[in-house]
Amino acid sequence: EVQLVESGGGLVQPGGSLRLSCAASRFTFSIYDMSWVRQAPGKGLEWVSSIHADGSTHYASSVKGRFTLSRDNSKNTLYLQMNSLKTEDTATYYCATNPNGSERGQGTQVTVSS
Numbered sequence: 183e184v185q186l187v188e189s190g191g192g193l194v195q196p197g198g199s200l201r202l203s204c205a206a207s208r209f210t211f212s213i214y215d216m217s218w219v220r221q222a223p224g225k226g227l228e229w230v231s232s233i234h235a236d237g238s239t240h241y242a243s244s245v246k247g248r249f250t251l252s253r254d255n256s257k258n259t260l261y262l263q264m265n266s267l268k269t270e271d272t273a274t275y276y277c278a279t280n281p282n283g284s285e286r287g288q289g290t291q292v293t294v295s296s
Contacts, residue, residue, distance in 0.1 A: 183210050186277050186287030192291045198267050202290060204277030212255040218262050219283035220273035220292075221224040230275070231262065245271075262283045267294045 190202040202218070208293050219234040231251040252265040260277050264279045274293050278286035 184285055186279075186285075188275065188277055188287045191286075191290030192290045193295065194267055195296050196267060196269055196294055198294070199263070199265045200267065200292060202262040202264065202277075202292075204287060206258045206277075210264040210280075211253075211258040214279055216253065216260050217281045217283070218251065218260075218275060218279055218280045219281070219286065220271075222270075222273040225273075227242045227276075227282070228273075229281045232281050233260070254280055257292060262286075262290065264292070267292075268291060269294050 185207045190200060194200055196243050207245050213235050215232060215234045218230040219227050219256045220230050229242055230245055231249060233239045233251045233253055248266045252261045274289040276283055276286040276289045
């Protein structure tokens, strides 16, 4: 059974930065495409970014240029560097084995507020 554990969330002011981490286990992380999805209060899951096994990345237009997705296969860890955060980035962030988020971790809360 896939295990994904997110961390790094918190409260940050608009314009600030956070780095989320996702520790993966119980599957061969290095060969999987991985994604981050998020869910804002009262809304559905929203795809944020994906990284292929070869390291190529894709971003939603709402985060492109502000977020950077990376992976360290030696540590079985996925990272999401989030800069220039906006209030609309407030959400629970999940790492997932697919862009629709059907197989995801328990999430980490990100709150952007002054």
